[in-house]
Amino acid sequence: MSGRRKAEVPASPLSVIGTGVSYIALCLAALAALALVVVPMVTGSQTYSVLTSSMAPKYAPGTFLVVKPVPFEELGIGDVITYQIESGSPAVITHRITAIGAEQSGEKVFTTKGDNNDVEDELPVREVQVKGKLFYAVPFVGFIANGLGNSDRGAMAQWGAVALMGYGVIVLVRGALAKKRNDGETGDDNRNTDDDPFVFPDLGPALVESEQSDFDDPILTDCDGCDHGHARDNTSTGRHRVETRKYTTV
Template sequence: MSTIRALATGIMAGVLAVVVLIGIAAIVVPAVTGSTALTVLTSSMEPGLPPGTLVVVRPTPIDEIAPGSIMTYQLRSGEPTVVTHRVLEQHRTADGGYRFVTKGDANPAPDPGFVREVQVRGTVWYSIPLVGWVTQVVTGEVRAVVIPIAVLALSIYAVSMIVAGVRERSRERRRSAAERDLVQESSP
């Protein structure tokens, strides 16, 4: 029984560690670095960034964005809709600015038109497969319900583990005391 308990505790500790690490990578790191976490919603960047992938996009100096970079940009300047595609070409404009030709890895042709500097939001720093689906589901009103339930469930689990540990220690002390009493009674 103690082997099963140890195994279950190890598995739960591992799951908790993974959840904490994903939370740090998806929430804390972007917040601290001024990056943005976004979810890939389409299959245009498969197989590297399939739908449901969480991408963390960090601000990148325009002159550092080169062909091969995966860039996130606004479809139309000033509007919230963004796309994350690979840069195929970088062009200098007459006024010293930049414009880019982009293409989704799974798309047969480049995106229409050029991406102007003002549209660029940054480049993909790192990605976490499947985590984007969770962030899509847990938004707005759902988040207001799910987060408190998750906190309550984890708190109940933590308290139950503490209580189980205290009970186990108490049993061990009683066993040790009973064994000492038996040894003392059988000693001459």
């Protein structure tokens, strides 16, 4: 096996675009799951959808509202609150506090008004009616929530969060496996004979005698009465030793 490296095949533009779109979709899905499901669950907030234009244009119809419970004493003028039209009734209104007053009994009450309304709400808002203060809002998502309905919204949100997290895990695992596979292929291409003791090096064409002889041990032989001009040894027999070499045909 030679140590030559294979040419890398460049990624196609469509592949690069597809990968980028997938990661962007994954990021958006993660943000959506965080904003619409995780944060409300962790903070104990409630979610609502705007149905009218009383708080337009900032909170137009279809806006998804996350309302967080806060102590009644911490609410003040300018806060957007969600409150029950009547205590114990499921119908709610989300308006802004415009004034703080007190009943004859000394009970603290709020005067509220829709940002897009010309007049303030007719009845004051008592503590028992308040569901919480607006935490944050997400435009347009309320239309989807309205389509699911109030009874199915919570379960669908949880299953949606699970689906989004599962999709994220699948994308991350696939990316890790693809990277590992590409690294393995690159490592195989770069491997040479020094890295594998079981791979014999490519020595190229057969070596000539002068080159191959460097790998062979000399053999000493005795000859008697030869005349090839080698220097004689100092023995009385007049015999000398001739160095010959053993060649191997490759």
